[in-house]
Amino acid sequence: MSNGILFLLVLVLAAIAWILARRRALASVDGDIKKLHSLPGHHGQTAFLLTAVPALALMAVWLLAQPLLIESRVGAMITASDVPEGSSHGLVMADVRRISDGLDLVVARGGIDEGALDGMRADVTDVRSRLAEVGVALGSNVSNNVFAAAKAYRGMAGAGQLGLTVVALGLAIAGLAYSLMQVKPEFRARNVSERFVIALLIASSLIAILTTLGIVASLLFESIHFFRLYPASKFFFSTIWNPQFRGGSDLGIWPLLWGTLYVSLIALIVAVPVGLMSAIYLSEYASKSMRAWVKPAIEILAGIPTIVYGLFALITVGPLLRDYFAQPLGLGSSSSSVMTAGLVMGIMVIPFVSSLSDDIINAVPQSLRDGSLGLGATPSETVRQVVLPAALPGIVGAILLAASRAIGETMIVVMGAGAAAKLSLNPFEAMTTVTVKIVSQLTGDTEFASPETLVAFALGLTLFVMTLALNIFALYIVRKYREQYE
């Protein structure tokens, strides 16, 4: 039975449980609702939850665990001799899964019955052409061992599916029966169902923690894997980035870090003055109607997807900078450059600086301004000498948040900064960043055994730690500052 149908069936059972429990509750007091502790609907809810939740939770766990179990047991059937030259154990396992799916199709179309399949051997039958008939294409001929593994895989998957169906339905029916037995006038159905619901609410809020754990675990495990293959000292201290897919590569992080920081620095040089000055103007000088139009217009910049900025860098800003600045000045002839990416990223970051600074400047109490103005200071003197010093920690926090945004940005640098890892000061030269290299090492056909691929996880970990530190520090500053005037 397919998982979708099983899911629906469990839900149908739960709905039935709801209706039956409701009826039973009413019947138990002969329709006199006042004698019930909880409303009939609460009895229904309790029955619904008791029927559906355990069965669905079991399904989720089972579906996660089953492939792992089968994989490890079938994987053991494949010996080193079954793995062809240039292939890997993982690729052979992928073939095993494909063959097993293909056999399902063959059987479903009536090409062969189960008994004949058991006796089928790869060295007698041409499995590859049989599978090609049902549209499953295999790269090479099937060896006997692989075919046996595929049959075992199919057998276990089938048994597992059957087991899941039986156990899940059994659990649902048991839940239904148990909840119906519970229905009595004095049963506190409201309390029980509510405790159940609150448990579900808690589980949902724990997903955030699970996500963090997932991120940390996936980055950490693969990074450790990487550092076993490649010395950490070379990764952190080498200044050469030169991956070779034949091995013997140099994977020093410094050229990438330099590119990242250089692009982010240019972005901040663009965004901070523009963002901060527009925030000051909007909060201190602008009329109400101007504010109502300009503020949302600037915030549109924050809502535009980064791929749009990437394309803008690629087709407009890059060629423009190359033709009017880099080439006349003799600084290079590449349209993708640190300057291109930095400038466009600066535009993207403007709203982050401006709206956060705007909030913070607005939070400075009016009494400070009034005091300064009353002493005869002009508005600009008030801003420079009273408002900005008071808002400074918050503004620093805003700039740090913008910096973390710029460091983690991917699409603009992928399309605008180039791919050459270089340690250079020339802003019109193409350089590359941490995020660009994560993308380029992990897209396409990747094999999770070589340091050239795994380095992406170490880069990801570095990026994660850097942005997290910046965020925590910035949030701490902003929060501390806000409390001051509240």
Next chain:
Amino acid sequence: MTDATASIPRAGHHGASLLTLDGRVKRRNAAEARFRAYGLTAIVIALLALVWLLFSILSAGSPAFRQTFITVPVMLDPAVLDKKGARDPADLSKVTTVGYAKVLAKGLSDAVTAEGISTAELSDKDIAGLLSEESAATLRNMVLADPALIGQTIEFTALANGRIDGYYKGRVTMASAQLDSNVKPAQLVLADALKDKGLLGRSFNTGFLTMPDASDKRPEAAGLGVAIVGSFYMMIVVLVLSLPIGVAASIYLEEFAPKNRITDVIEVNIANLAAVPSIVYGILGLAAFINFAGLPQSAPIVGGLVLTLMTLPRIIIPTRAALKAVPPSIRDAALGVGASKLQSVFHHVLPLAMPGILTGMIIGLAQALGETAPLLLIGMVAFVRDFPAAPPEGFFDPAAALPVQVYNWTQRADPAFVERASGAIIVLLVFLLAMNALAIYLRRRFERRW
């Protein structure tokens, strides 16, 4: 006191008056004017950047919505398309696009001759080269769907080749055609002649929105169909998962969570997750969903799951704000008439907070729709020409996504793809604009001040 007053230095203020400004006041006023000008300049720069960005994308992308077509009468010759004459679908499907290309080429060269256009410089192959390679496939699908057409002469509107299309969009000129091995100047002359006779024209390009991606050689046939379906499937996954989970988590944190260490940890966690770079979620998706759980690459379900994890913290924050905005008196009233805490939330607070929650949800979805980087890592860059099946199986079929399709096209060699990429951005921006407009409408319509 008198001493203090007397000690104020008066030098430089001789004759100071409120009516005439002295040098220092003038300097201060000038500084004031300059400061204001800086602020105004900053705003103008920010707005100009926005206008420049939008203008550059719109002007580069709008040609993608107009496409050059050639309309010629085509005789669907049974001798080529159905040699046995039985109109048997199995026989018909054995004729490949090569056969249809032949029929189409004959139709075009007959039409050229009939119009009396001289083609001395061009071989038959060059004349057929005016048509897109894709048009033979279109004709084949048309015939396979309706075998009765064989033997008739139909008016067929075929896609013109990408270079011919580029000629009318200013990308290809006579001078560049001299250097280009894919197109000859004489072909452009012929195209002009066809245009004069009304056989060649430009019209709205519906194929851009409905057709799947096409290979490097035929930019004229590349469309967004699969990408739109893929993005739509992902948004369904994100909506179905993140709305209940996000609302449940926000209700717990806002209404039930006790003030303790664990709650603090969850809250700090959510704030930080919202600021984690999106590419890190891509790494998580690759490691957890594809390598560990064994889900297929390029599938909308994986993209949807990754985007859900990314969107959840961004939804929880506005949802909590919406719940917080409901005044405590509502809760107190509900509790006062005997509702349980949970009933007060689900019967009263949640419905009142719903407009705010939906607004936050839509904005979160819009962000997810435009997100590219994590999708690159889970294999959505693959070249997919087949439409995914209907849900739920379709969630596991390979598909593309709108923003990734844009990236994909920018990596192709033919400059015609830049126009397609910008056109795709326009489509993406239209979707985002619609979603944000809906959010603003909901907020205006249902917003309530307590």
